[in-house]
Amino acid sequence: MNLKPRFLLLTVLLFVVTAIPLWFAVRTLAESIVEQWAVRYAEKQVLYDKSRTLQPILREVALARQLANSQYIRAWARQPEDAELTRNAIGDMESYRKNFADQSYFVGLLGNGRYYHNNAANEFGGREFRYVLKPEAKKDAWFYDLVRQGRDIHINVNPDPELGITKLWIDVLIRDGNDILGIAGTGLDLTSFIENVVEIGGPGVTSMFVDHDGAIQLHRNQALIDFATISKQGVEHKRIDLLFKRDEDRQAILAAMKELEAQKQTVATVFVDIDGQRHLAGLAYLPEIAWYEITLLDLKTLLPFSDFFGILAAYALTLLGALALFNLALGHFVLEPLKRLDRAMTDVEAGNREWGALDKLGTGEIGRLIQRFIRMAQSVLEARRDLEAKVAERTTALERLTKIDPLTELFNRRGMTERLEAELTRAEREQRRVGILWLDIDEFKEINDRYGHAVGDAVLKTVAETIRLTLRPYDVAARWGGDEFLIMLQPTDAAILDNLGERLRQAINADRRLADPSGNALTVSVSIGGHLSRIGEQLDSVLLHGDQALYAAKAAGRNGYRSSAALAVAHQA
Numbered sequence: 001m002n003l004k005p006r007f008l009l010l011t012v013l014l015f016v017v018t019a020i021p022l023w024f025a026v027r028t029l030a031e032s033i034v035e036q037w038a039v040r041y042a043e044k045q046v047l048y049d050k051s052r053t054l055q056p057i058l059r060e061v062a063l064a065r066q067l068a069n070s071q072y073i074r075a076w077a078r079q080p081e082d083a084e085l086t087r088n089a090i091g092d093m094e095s096y097r098k099n100f101a102d103q104s105y106f107v108g109l110l111g112n113g114r115y116y117h118n119n120a121a122n123e124f125g126g127r128e129f130r131y132v133l134k135p136e137a138k139k140d141a142w143f144y145d146l147v148r149q150g151r152d153i154h155i156n157v158n159p160d161p162e163l164g165i166t167k168l169w170i171d172v173l174i175r176d177g178n179d180i181l182g183i184a185g186t187g188l189d190l191t192s193f194i195e196n197v198v199e200i201g202g203p204g205v206t207s208m209f210v211d212h213d214g215a216i217q218l219h220r221n222q223a224l225i226d227f228a229t230i231s232k233q234g235v236e237h238k239r240i241d242l243l244f245k246r247d248e249d250r251q252a253i254l255a256a257m258k259e260l261e262a263q264k265q266t267v268a269t270v271f272v273d274i275d276g277q278r279h280l281a282g283l284a285y286l287p288e289i290a291w292y293e294i295t296l297l298d299l300k301t302l303l304p305f306s307d308f309f310g311i312l313a314a315y316a317l318t319l320l321g322a323l324a325l326f327n328l329a330l331g332h333f334v335l336e337p338l339k340r341l342d343r344a345m346t347d348v349e350a351g352n353r354e355w356g357a358l359d360k361l362g363t364g365e366i367g368r369l370i371q372r373f374i375r376m377a378q379s380v381l382e383a384r385r386d387l388e389a390k391v392a393e394r395t396t397a398l399e400r401l402t403k404i405d406p407l408t409e410l411f412n413r414r415g416m417t418e419r420l421e422a423e424l425t426r427a428e429r430e431q432r433r434v435g436i437l438w439l440d441i442d443e444f445k446e447i448n449d450r451y452g453h454a455v456g457d458a459v460l461k462t463v464a465e466t467i468r469l470t471l472r473p474y475d476v477a478a479r480w481g482g483d484e485f486l487i488m489l490q491p492t493d494a495a496i497l498d499n500l501g502e503r504l505r506q507a508i509n510a511d512r513r514l515a516d517p518s519g520n521a522l523t524v525s526v527s528i529g530g531h532l533s534r535i536g537e538q539l540d541s542v543l544l545h546g547d548q549a550l551y552a553a554k555a556a557g558r559n560g561y562r563s564s565a566a567l568a569v570a571h572q573a
Contacts, residue, residue, distance in 0.1 A: 011327055042282030042297055043267045049207050050284045050293045058288060060101055060170050060186055061153060062491050067096045067105065068172040068184040077174050077181035080111045090128055100186040108133055108143050109182040117163060131162050146171055147180050155289045157190060157217055157227055168193050194220060204301030210292050212261065214239040217291060240294065246273055253281060257292055260285035405479040407457060408464035416478030416486055421539055423490055428536045435489035435497040437504065438529045438546040442558040444483035451516050459524055462514055470507050494532050494565060501530045501561045509559060525559035532565065
């Protein structure tokens with residue numbers, strides 16, 4: 001049998017022999033792709049759900065903290081029977097009510113057990129006192145359990161039988177030093193929160209939230225929610241492990257929760273079985289509220305294996321076409337030259353000295369060409385990878401240079417301007433205020449002139465580091481230019497603004513890490529101007545008021561803090 005029919009037969013055999021392995025290979029590949037895709041999808045979905053959940057809750061937590069720390073509330077909690085203090089406290093509570101998302105609040109006093117509440121409809125205006133908490137009453141166990149635990153913040157889903165409402169409650173302890181005086185907070189409508197935050201995952205995606213004990217706090221199926229978690233005993237709880245029939249699944253979920261709480265990783269993924277269907281569980285820890293977010297992905301619903309049948313068919317047709325083309329190419333580039341070579345060798349054997357046909361065959365050319373192409377391709381690919389890496393590196397560096405100050409690694413003017421504009425727009429929409437602190441290093445030019453720019457740069461970096469250490473995690477700082485720094489505070493109020501401005505001035509002035517070229521200690525002082533924006537105030541106006549406050553601080557002798565509010569009062573006087 002000649003070579004051509006042999007290769008045709010070999011092609012058919014190859015197609016038949018590869019059909020079965022191809023099926024298993026595609027199936028294995030599909031399963032691997034589904035798993036890898038599911039893991040990445042779960043990680044992104046969990047982080048997204050975490051962000052969506054934390055954003056509305058943390059805002060309410062911050063407001064509840066402010067309410068619990070209010071001087072009116074604490075003074076009243078120390079003397080709950082004082083009528084004037086009661087009126088002042090209720091007035092303060094009512095002002096906070098309008099800022100809470102649910103426009104409701106509650107305050108429970110440990111001293112006399114009185115529980116105060118008002119809602120968005122102002123249903124209890126003038127009669128905010130609702131009932132008396134009793135230690136022996138089961139319905140009031142949540143209050144005394146929270147006081148006994150001493151946790152500053154607690155979030156749970158709980159029905160209030162006295163008020164006839166069930167909410168996602170945010171509880172904050174009212175403290176006077178180490179003494180607990182009561183609990184204050186607010187609540188979010190449970191049904192709305194579930195619809196807007198928990199129940200938007202789509203088909204095949206189930207999101208839920210559990211506490212550190214595994215008790216279910218939020219779920220699209222409210223029948224699974226562990227209401228009044230804090231007051232329940234052991235077997236009464238509805239825990240996450242009840243969703244899993246297999247013990248290995250329960251252990252895997254609990255182990256992942258422990259790993260996350262230890263902050264060994266940001267997101268964990270575990271394959272589990274639920275009702276006979278394979279699911280991927282994505283988990284994330286929310287340390288701010290001591291909850292876990294768990295997203296369950298039904299792999300069969302999200303990406304069924306039947307979706308890969310088209311790929312399998314396309315792959316089989318492609319393979320068949322490739323084998324056919326291979327035979328055509330083999331005949332043209334290999335078999336035909338071999339036939340010519342065979343004829344030439346026959347001619348030589350017969351004594352024919354016509355060698356031209358052999359020369360035209362190009363013996364060894366294909367092999368050498370392949371080797372040269374491989375070497376060339378490798379060189380091109382390496383050069384391309386190097387070029388792409390350099391372009392990416394330079395793009396990142398350029399992006400960083402546009403928004404980050406290279407000396408202090410704080411935002412530069414451009415970066416801070418973008419953040420301020422965005423925050424002022426958001427603050428106007430949410431009817432809240434934004435605070436800025438404008439800081440200028442006193443006599444910085446003299447430092448540069450006397451000790452040199454190296455010392456000046458060290459001063460700038462040290463001041464920047466002190467700013468980072470003094471600010472709250474959610475505040476933003478920038479080197480505005482030269483020896484000026486600009487700080488954005490949010491959320492904030494006048495008291496926080498003034499306190500942080502003065503604390504920052506003292507921290508910088510007390511820093512003794514700097515030294516001149518002779519080794520002598522170098523003390524640095526700053527002048528700081530503060531401004532708390534009005535609702536709807538534009539960026540230019542905010543910066544102008546902050547600059548005026550800074551100028552007033554420098555005019556007053558430097559190493560001081562002035563606020564625009566104090567300037568306004570002085571001008572009126």
